[in-house]
Amino acid sequence: MKSFEKVENIRDIRKKLGLNQIEFWSRVGVTQSGGSRYESGRNMPKPVRELLRLVHVEQIDLATVNRDDLAVAALLKERHPDLYASLKKEAKAEKK
Template identity: 50%
Template sequence: MRPVRTEIDNNFIQAYRRRVRESQKVFWARFGVTQSRGSRFELGANIPKPVMILLRLYFEARITDDDIAMVNQKRVPAHRPAPLNQDRSSPFGSL
């Protein structure tokens, strides 16, 4: 079970990842981050807001590994709305 934590920082992430015995590659790939970039985050580099949002949702148990896997496999729910503009022609005519 993931710990619920309000403050997520590089030390917390690194300690969690080591406790669950996941490599940087496996852990960070879950969030669309390369191993080398994840390593920099663990060493104190600023984590971009979108990645931090995902981390927070993950550690607050609002999203699961299954949720992330579904997105990573590019499966979408059946209730996905149709695109607004299905006509791919330019609204400005030919340029």
């Protein structure tokens, strides 16, 4: 999934993860009532959609990511795209 793509079936993602609305939405900084509205079809802001993707689809623990990590990843992607792609593929393979 690309950044900022529309996330389909949010409720299905949450249920597949076995989380209630409070557990699911609090991990991306959204209240239960706000999350309920998004699950019912209300338009979700792009930053919330991206956080949802990172946390619940990509399974990234945001508490472990810091500014330096993001800067290194951006430089690696920009200056060594082949190495970045190779490492990304290897990381996905290890997840499985």
